[in-house]
Amino acid sequence: MTRFLIKRIGLALVTLVLLSLIVFGISTILPGNVGRAVLGPFATQESVDALNEQLGTNRPVVTQYVDWASGLLQGDLGTSLTKQVPTWDLLAPALENSFKLAFVAFLICVPFSILGGIVAGLRYGRFTDKTITITGISLAAMPEFVTGIVLILVFAIWLGWLPVTAQAEEGASALTQLEYLLLPALTLTLVLFGYIARITRAGVIEALESDYTRTAYLKGLPSSVVVRKHVLRNALPPTIAVVAVQVGYLVGGLVAVEVLFNYQGIGLLVYEAARQKDLPLLTAGVLVVGIVYLVFTLVADILYAALNPRIRLGATE
Amino acid sequence: MDRETRRSVEEYRRNEAGPLENQVIDELLGGEVDREDFLRRATMFGLGAGTIGALLRLAGESELAHAAPLEAVQAGGTIRVGIPVFGASLEPYLLNEGGALAFSGIPGEYLTFTTPTGNVAPWLALSWRPNANATVWTFQLRRGVRFHNGREMTSADVVASMRQYVGAKGSNAGLSPFFDASGVSAAGRYTVVFRLKSSIGVFPYLVSQTTYQAIIQPASFAARPGTWVAGGMIGTGPFRLRRYVDKRSAELVRHTAYWGGRPPLAGVRITFFQGSAPLVLALRAGQIDLAMQLSPQEGQPFRNNSRYTYYQLPTAAHRQVCMRTDTGPFRDARVRRALALVINRPQQVQRVMLGAAQVGNDNPFWRGFASTDRSTKQRTQNLTLARALLRAAGAENLRFNLTTWNFLDHTDHAASIQAYARQAGIEMGIEVMDVSKYYDSEPAGADYATTTPWLNRTATLTEYGARGVPNIYLTRCYQSTGDWNASHYKNAEFDRLATTYLAAAELAAQRAATKKMAGILLRDTPVITDYFIRYVTASSSKVKNYVPEGISHIRLAKVGLA
Numbered sequence: 001m002t003r004f005l006i007k008r009i010g011l012a013l014v015t016l017v018l019l020s021l022i023v024f025g026i027s028t029i030l031p032g033n034v035g036r037a038v039l040g041p042f043a044t045q046e047s048v049d050a051l052n053e054q055l056g057t058n059r060p061v062v063t064q065y066v067d068w069a070s071g072l073l074q075g076d077l078g079t080s081l082t083k084q085v086p087t088w089d090l091l092a093p094a095l096e097n098s099f100k101l102a103f104v105a106f107l108i109c110v111p112f113s114i115l116g117g118i119v120a121g122l123r124y125g126r127f128t129d130k131t132i133t134i135t136g137i138s139l140a141a142m143p144e145f146v147t148g149i150v151l152i153l154v155f156a157i158w159l160g161w162l163p164v165t166a167q168a169e170e171g172a173s174a175l176t177q178l179e180y181l182l183l184p185a186l187t188l189t190l191v192l193f194g195y196i197a198r199i200t201r202a203g204v205i206e207a208l209e210s211d212y213t214r215t216a217y218l219k220g221l222p223s224s225v226v227v228r229k230h231v232l233r234n235a236l237p238p239t240i241a242v243v244a245v246q247v248g249y250l251v252g253g254l255v256a257v258e259v260l261f262n263y264q265g266i267g268l269l270v271y272e273a274a275r276q277k278d279l280p281l282l283t284a285g286v287l288v289v290g291i292v293y294l295v296f297t298l299v300a301d302i303l304y305a306a307l308n309p310r311i312r313l314g315a316t317e
Numbered sequence: 318m319d320r321e322t323r324r325s326v327e328e329y330r331r332n333e334a335g336p337l338e339n340q341v342i343d344e345l346l347g348g349e350v351d352r353e354d355f356l357r358r359a360t361m362f363g364l365g366a367g368t369i370g371a372l373l374r375l376a377g378e379s380e381l382a383h384a385a386p387l388e389a390v391q392a393g394g395t396i397r398v399g400i401p402v403f404g405a406s407l408e409p410y411l412l413n414e415g416g417a418l419a420f421s422g423i424p425g426e427y428l429t430f431t432t433p434t435g436n437v438a439p440w441l442a443l444s445w446r447p448n449a450n451a452t453v454w455t456f457q458l459r460r461g462v463r464f465h466n467g468r469e470m471t472s473a474d475v476v477a478s479m480r481q482y483v484g485a486k487g488s489n490a491g492l493s494p495f496f497d498a499s500g501v502s503a504a505g506r507y508t509v510v511f512r513l514k515s516s517i518g519v520f521p522y523l524v525s526q527t528t529y530q531a532i533i534q535p536a537s538f539a540a541r542p543g544t545w546v547a548g549g550m551i552g553t554g555p556f557r558l559r560r561y562v563d564k565r566s567a568e569l570v571r572h573t574a575y576w577g578g579r580p581p582l583a584g585v586r587i588t589f590f591q592g593s594a595p596l597v598l599a600l601r602a603g604q605i606d607l608a609m610q611l612s613p614q615e616g617q618p619f620r621n622n623s624r625y626t627y628y629q630l631p632t633a634a635h636r637q638v639c640m641r642t643d644t645g646p647f648r649d650a651r652v653r654r655a656l657a658l659v660i661n662r663p664q665q666v667q668r669v670m671l672g673a674a675q676v677g678n679d680n681p682f683w684r685g686f687a688s689t690d691r692s693t694k695q696r697t698q699n700l701t702l703a704r705a706l707l708r709a710a711g712a713e714n715l716r717f718n719l720t721t722w723n724f725l726d727h728t729d730h731a732a733s734i735q736a737y738a739r740q741a742g743i744e745m746g747i748e749v750m751d752v753s754k755y756y757d758s759e760p761a762g763a764d765y766a767t768t769t770p771w772l773n774r775t776a777t778l779t780e781y782g783a784r785g786v787p788n789i790y791l792t793r794c795y796q797s798t799g800d801w802n803a804s805h806y807k808n809a810e811f812d813r814l815a816t817t818y819l820a821a822a823e824l825a826a827q828r829a830a831t832k833k834m835a836g837i838l839l840r841d842t843p844v845i846t847d848y849f850i851r852y853v854t855a856s857s858s859k860v861k862n863y864v865p866e867g868i869s870h871i872r873l874a875k876v877g878l879a
Contacts, residue, residue, distance in 0.1 A: 033757060035763075038405050040413025041756035044800060045765045082404060083563065084543075090563070149598075156602045164602040165588070165595060167565060259591040262599070264565050268591060272564075275753055276404050 015071045019290045023283045037276040039043040055081050078280030087284040098265040102250035104181045109189040117200025136194025148187040148260045165262035185260040199242045203235030236305045245279045246298025252289030322374050336449045337822045345376050357687040363445040381628045385741035388861040390877020395584040399596045399605040402564050402589040407546045409532040410485045415869040419609045422870035425552035429525040431785035435685045437521045451516045451822045458507040463574040465557035477539035485529040491530035518822035522785035526870050554729040555580040556872035568845035581877035607856040612725050613673035621856035630852040631866035632783035633683035638845035639803035645772035645775045651710040655841040660736040669729045673853050677846035680838040681790035682831050688833035703741040718746040721778035722755035772803045783867035791815045806843035
């Protein structure tokens with residue numbers, strides 16, 4: 001296990017270095033320059049040049065990367081070019097927001113989707129299975145922006161039950177924050193439901209058709225025990241891996257949902273940084289999302305192993 | 318008209334008025350200007366309300382109307398305002414985005430104010446006077462104006478602010494074309510003198526909110542560019558900043574010592590929105606009371622709906638379809654005229670802007686400007702003439718791309734022109750870019766002026782904000798030396814007329830120049846200006862006494878909640 005962890009952490013570090021290099025590399029072909037983004041389209045070129053000089057964005061990208069990387073080694077994630085504040089000051093609240101939304105979405109989405117998948121798998125081929133499967137596919141096929149607008153129209157505008165934006169006021173209670181986060185979390189639940197439910201359903205069907213389940217039934221075990229001890233135990237590990245991978249998306253990839261619900265998450269922050277070519281902020285943001293993604297993938301692997309005794313981490317590698 | 322009035326006017330002309338003020342009076346008494354234009358001119362040259370009233374009486378016009386009575390509102394309450402999020406800085410010398418200038422314009426104020434009807438009104442400056450050739454302007458400041466930190470505003474603050482705007486590294490150059498740091502000085506605690514680089518007959522407009530990089534800051538902040546926001550955005554406005562979370566929200570509270578009287582509202586809560594869709598939804602759901610600005614399409618649900626108040630304000634903001642006059646298919650003026658002739662402008666205003674626009678005549682002279690000559694014939698759709706012009710120019714098979722970016726009405730506007738062009742056999746493609754690509758050099762890092770798409774593509778569609786006078790459009794978009802001259806238009810006669818216009822203080826001279834310039838632009842057609850947009854927004858019906866303003870400032874000093 002220790003060997004496995006060391007190896008995974010080493011690989012994660014390499015991945016993060018590559019990620020930062022790719023971001024800096026891609027930035028050279030991205031349109032836009034910081035001076036122009038700050039001063040706007042109608043500023044004179046002299047003003048833009050002066051600002052770029054002041055910010056150091058007219059230096060070669062390699063120099064900028066080396067500067068940024070050496071700062072990172074000393075624990076400094078850099079300074080945002082457009083805001084002139086440490087990038088962590090911008091990333092920390094955005095990351096906190098993203099985690100809050102991801103957490104609420106997970107609380108609703110994961111049990112709901114897994115339950116849907118289990119029911120569909122156990123009712124394989126019947127009306128319930130078809131209803132869950134078709135509904136899930138339809139919801140997954142719908143862009144999250146559309147799903148979100150429909151939910152807003154119904155719950156915020158027609159019924160007036162929930163707020164239209166996701167950002168509660170500063171200092172709001174946990175309950176109020178939850179109220180504000182419900183609509184975006186529901187949107188994400190609807191988007192992810194089909195995917196997670198289908199994976200669970202497939203696992204359940206496979207387990208139901210397996211020899212060990214048949215043996216369990218032949219041994220005379222009650223259905224509830226067979227399902228709990230044999231079917232679910234074997235069907236859930238792939239689902240957990242899929243769910244863990246979704247964490248990266250839920251934390252860093254929700255630009256459309258964050259725009260629609262006016263929520264300051266890290267996805268939106270990174271997107272804005274890319275649009276304005278704010279390289280330190282962009283790279284730091286991508287790294288933070290990358291770290292979240294790697295950590296949750298690692299957690300998923302460990303959980304996978306814990307739930308499936310046939311897998312021994314590091315033993316066969 | 319009584320003898321007393323005549324005597325007071327004569328006394329004023331003899332003892333107080335300079336040549337420019339006397340010129341304005343002559344224009345009124347000679348019947349050269351109507352009442353509305355006289356008011357614009359008189360306020361611009363700093364004539365007092367009493368003098369203006371007496372002059373109107375003398376000319377047999379109705380006297381100054383008092384402002385519309387304000388609706389009764391309860392004192393207190395907090396208004397919730399939705400503003401689009403902005404990426405750029407809030408520092409006044411760097412302001413360039415609608416959201417940023419709307420927000421900064423609540424705590425911050427300007428020397429003068431360009432009213433929705435196009436007059437320039439006293440604000441932090443109470444009066445002003447030019448010298449005989451309008452190269453030196455002397456402003457008297459309003460006394461007793463207090464900053465949010467309790468300090469009185471004096472000439473030192475104005476001088477320091479103005480010096481920052483013309484001198485700070487990276488400044489947006491809103492004022493630097495007109496004077497430099499040594500051109501502004503104090504002449505007493507409440508007097509500021511501007512010595513301009515050249516004659517400018519409309520200078521008071523240029524220090525109003527339409528040049529948004531002109532907020533008056535305390536001298537201590539103004540002397541150190543980039544410290545205003547961190548210092549709490551201290552200005553003289555009716556509300557002072559209490560809390561600001563970048564890209565998220567802001568809270569302002571009543572400035573109890575506001576020079577314009579105690580504001581009815583206790584506070585303002587601003588939410589910054591990512592894009593207009595969530596802003597519209599928030600207004601519909603009752604989560605905000607007032608939106609900064611909406612497109613005509615976004616404004617539709619709020620029209621004729623008793624739960625909301627819908628606002629529409631004619632402005633000088635417009636779109637420019639610029640055609641390269643120096644290269645490519647538009648080198649021949651006949652081809653440019655042909656494209657301008659295919660557009661059915663009244664129909665397009667209805668289709669693209671849902672009526673929230675005024676037809677343009679391919680020049681920047683909005684009919685609301687006093688200096689605009691209104692006798693120029695309006696260009697109308699003429700497909701037969703367009704085809705004939707194309708034939709004569711050997712351009713029957715005209716093919717080109719119109720380049721623009723994904724902003725408000727741009728894509729609909731481009732598609733509309735494309736459809737009209739097809740009627741005359743013109744094949745027009747549409748290239749829609751992201752804002753950062755449209756306004757950046759191409760490729761990134763290359764020389765900006767010679768590569769950026771918006772200044773170098775064959776044909777471009779670009780937006781221009783509202784101004785109180787057309788000066789900036791002329792100097793930067795149409796004159797040969799203009800740095801926003803996307804059509805690469807060069808016409809010595811036009812340049813000369815523009816220079817004459819800029820220096821002219823007499824309305825007749827300004828109108829004569831705009832008439833000639835409009836004629837030249839109809840003939841040469843380097844730019845198609847097919848409409849001037851109306852500023853559209855909406856609020857909850859409980860918001861009272863709100864008057865929108867064409868460049869997206871949000872004035873809340875008199876606003877209250879029912």
